[in-house]
Amino acid sequence: xxxxxxxxxxxxxxxxxxxxxxxxxxxxxxxxxxxxxxxxxxxxxxxxxxxxxxxxxxxxxxxxxxxxxxxxxxxxxxxxxxxxxxxxxxxxxxxxxxxxxxxxxxxxxxxxxxxxxxxxxxxxxxxxxxxxxxxxxxxxxxxxxxxxxxxxxxxxxxxxxxxxxxxxxxxxxxxxxxxxxxxxxxxxxxxxxxxxxxxxxxxxxxxxxxxxxxxxxxxxxxxxxxxxxxxxxxxxxxxxxxxxxxxxxxxxxxxxxxxxxxxxxxxxxxxxxxxxxxxxxxxxxxxxxxxxxxxxxxxxxxxxxxxxxxxxxxxxxxxxxxxxxxxxxxxxxxxxxxxxxxxxxxxxxxxxxxxxxxxxxxxxx
Numbered sequence: 001x002x003x004x005x006x007x008x009x010x011x012x013x014x015x016x017x018x019x020x021x022x023x024x025x026x027x028x029x030x031x032x033x034x035x036x037x038x039x040x041x042x043x044x045x046x047x048x049x050x051x052x053x054x055x056x057x058x059x060x061x062x063x064x065x066x067x068x069x070x071x072x073x074x075x076x077x078x079x080x081x082x083x084x085x086x087x088x089x090x091x092x093x094x095x096x097x098x099x100x101x102x103x104x105x106x107x108x109x110x111x112x113x114x115x116x117x118x119x120x121x122x123x124x125x126x127x128x129x130x131x132x133x134x135x136x137x138x139x140x141x142x143x144x145x146x147x148x149x150x151x152x153x154x155x156x157x158x159x160x161x162x163x164x165x166x167x168x169x170x171x172x173x174x175x176x177x178x179x180x181x182x183x184x185x186x187x188x189x190x191x192x193x194x195x196x197x198x199x200x201x202x203x204x205x206x207x208x209x210x211x212x213x214x215x216x217x218x219x220x221x222x223x224x225x226x227x228x229x230x231x232x233x234x235x236x237x238x239x240x241x242x243x244x245x246x247x248x249x250x251x252x253x254x255x256x257x258x259x260x261x262x263x264x265x266x267x268x269x270x271x272x273x274x275x276x277x278x279x280x281x282x283x284x285x286x287x288x289x290x291x292x293x294x295x296x297x298x299x300x301x302x303x304x305x306x307x308x309x310x311x312x313x314x315x316x317x318x319x320x321x322x323x324x325x326x327x328x329x330x331x332x333x334x335x336x337x338x339x340x341x342x343x344x345x346x347x348x349x350x351x352x353x354x355x356x357x358x359x360x361x362x363x364x365x
Contacts, residue, residue, distance in 0.1 A: 043266065044285050044286075046270070047269060047270065047273045047285050048284050048285050050270065050273035050274045051273050051276070051278065051282075051283045051284060051285070051288075052277060052283065053277070053278050053279055053280040053281075053282065053283025054154075054155045054156070054173065054277060054278070054279055054280065055279070055280040056155055056156050056159050056170075056173055056279045056280070057279075057280070057281075058280075059131065059156035060156055060159065060160055064160075064163055064169050065163050065166075065167050065168055065169040066169065067169050067171070068168070068169070068335065068337065070109050070337055071109040071110065071111075072106060072107060072108055072109050072337045073105075073106070073107040073111070073171050073172075073294070074104065074105065074106050074107075074168050074169065074170050074171050074172075074334070075104070075105040075107075075170065075171060075172040075173070075174060076102070076103075076104055076105075076158065076159055076162050076170045076172075076173050076174075077101075077102070077103045077104075077105060077173075077174050077175075078101065078102050078103075078150065078155070078158060078173070078174070078175045078176075079100045079101030079102075079175070079176055079177070079178075079181065079224075080100065080150070080175055080176070080177040080178075100121060100147070100225070101118075101121070101224065101242060102118070102119040102121065102146065102147070102158070102162075103116050103117065103118050103119070104116070104117045104119065104162060104166065104168075104170075104334075106168075106334045107294075108337055109337050111294055112302060113302045113303075113304075113339075114302060114303045114304070115303070115304045115305075115306065115333075115334065115339070115340055116243075116303060116304070116305045116306070117306055117307070117308055117330060117334075117340075118239045118242070118243065118305070118306070118307045118308065119146055119162070119165075119308050120146070120234075120235045120236060120239060120307065120308065120310060120320055121145065121146055121147040121235055122145055122146070122147075122234070122235045122318065122319050122320055123145065123146040123308065123310055123319075123320050123321065123322060124143045124144065124145060124146075124313060124316075124319050124320070124321045125143075125144065125145075125146050125149075125161065125165060125322070126140065126141070126142045126143075126144075126164070127140050127141050127142075127144050127148065127149050127152065127157075127161055127164075128140045128160055128161060128164045130149065130152050130153030130156070130157035130160060130161075131153050131156070131157070132152065132153055133153075133154060138152050138153060138157075145319065146161065149161035155173055155175060155277070155279070158173075159173055165322075165327075165331070166331040166334070166335075167331055167335060168331060168334060168335055171281075172278070172279050172281055172282055172291070173278065173279040174276055174277070174278050174279075174282065175276060175277040175278075176275050176276050176277075177275070178221060179275075180271075180272075180274065180275025180276065181217070181220070181221055181224075181275065182217030182218055182220070182221050183217060183271050183274075183275060184217070184268070184271055184272055184275055185215070185216065185217040185220040185221075185249075186216055186217040187264075187267055187268050187271045188249075188252055188268070189252075190214040190215055190216050190217075190220075190252070191214070191215050191220055191245070191248050191249050191252040192212065192213070192214045192215075192248060192251070192252060192359070192360055192361065193212070193213060193215060193223070193244070193245065193248045193357050193358065193359060193360075194211065194212045194213070194357070194358050194359075194360065194361060194362045195208050195209070195210050195211065195213065195356060195357055196210060196355055196356055196357075196358070197210055197356055198210055199223075199226060199229060199230060199356070200229055201222070201226045201227070201228060201229040201230070202229075203225075203226075203227065203228055203229075204221075204222040204223070204225040204226045204227070205218075205222055206219060206222030206223055206225075206226050211362065212360075212361045212362050220245065223241055223245055223357070224238070224241060224242045224245055225238070226238060226241055230353040230356055231351045231352035231353030231354075231356070232351060232352050232353075234312075234318075234320070234349070234351055235320070235351075236307065236310070236320070236349055236350060236351025236352075236353075237351035237352060237353035238351070238353075239307050239351060240307075240350075240351050240353040240354045240356070240357075241353055241356065241357055243305045243307075244354075244356075244357040244358060244359065245357065246305070247358075247359040248357075248358075248359035248360065251359050251360055273285075304339065304340065306330065306340055306344070306345055307345070307350075307351075308322060308327055308330065309322065309323040309326030309327050309329075309330060309344055309345050309348040310322055310323060310327075310348060310349050311323050311348060311349050312349055320349060323348050326343075326344050326345065326346075326348055327344075329341060329343065329344035330344045330345075
């Protein structure tokens with residue numbers, strides 16, 4: 001995350017590299033590791049109290065893929081589109097939420113490289129049996145959108161569905177909602193991006209002319225939600241915008257880190273621990289610090305971002321389906337702790353918004 005001068009985390013190691021690494025792969029969620037240099041007990045207690053974890057391991061039991069046991073790490077990162085509470089301004093609250101954004105992070109053995117696989121929310125998949133919020137079993141279903149897994153059974157069902165798709169056990173889970181995302185970007189002082197063409201989207205309420213812009217939280221949320229007005233209007237174009245924004249976010253965090261003082265550090269940590277919902281293995285400050293330390297050798301340039309290979313569904317062009325052979329190449333590579341081959345994403349649907357947004361000012365990336 002941000003680089004706090006040249007501070008050290010307890011036990012040694014550069015805080016700047018830890019923060020930069022975690023940000024690259026789990027968005028803003030690991031801002032919480034910024035507290036690693038603050039020794040006041042009440043700070044730890046307050047931030048610990050902010051973290052409300054989900055015990056996914058207990059909910060899913062033992063019927064899961066085996067842990068690879070090779071030193072690699074797999075994390076499911078979700079952006080929730082709940083319209084309850086402060087999120088009500090983004091649509092009518094129907095009492096449920098779906099996973100608006102889904103990324104599977106695979107950190108390779110040695111923790112010096114990583115791959116992030118974005119899963120389009122409109123992907124038609126076979127959802128396994130899940131339990132709803134009352135503990136009742138909801139039968140699995142075929143040809144349902146990926147994001148209905150979260151709606152059906154919350155984080156545990158989302159994890160179970162990803163594990164069924166990939167054959168890979170998720171070691172951790174991190175979720176952030178609309179309002180939390182906005183607050184984090186605002187705490188950073190905005191994020192700079194450059195648009196090559198205008199963006200005018202009445203659904204996400206984003207209106208940007210071509211050029212360089214410093215997006216506040218509301219605009220950043222608009223960007224990662226923009227869909228209909230870019231590329232081919234599909235969720236694939238939105239994913240391309242999201243991936244471009246992640247790169248811009250990393251650069252902003254580096255810039256903020258050079259000048260940030262203790263007050264800024266604590267503000268970012270407090271905002272993020274309030275914004276995220278992690279699994280029970282990451283629901284304390286110390287656990288998040290340990291998670292970050294494990295990624296201390298990983299830098300932003302070591303992260304490869306891909307989208308699950310899909311094609312438009314012949315029965316419903318508003319949906320996509322996995323290209324089975326290509327998708328299998330992606331998941332097989334990660335199970336074997338190998339880089340995803342370029343061939344895995346060849347001749348698959350892209351979204352055509354890849355060049356619309358770049359990080360930083362015009363002429364720089």
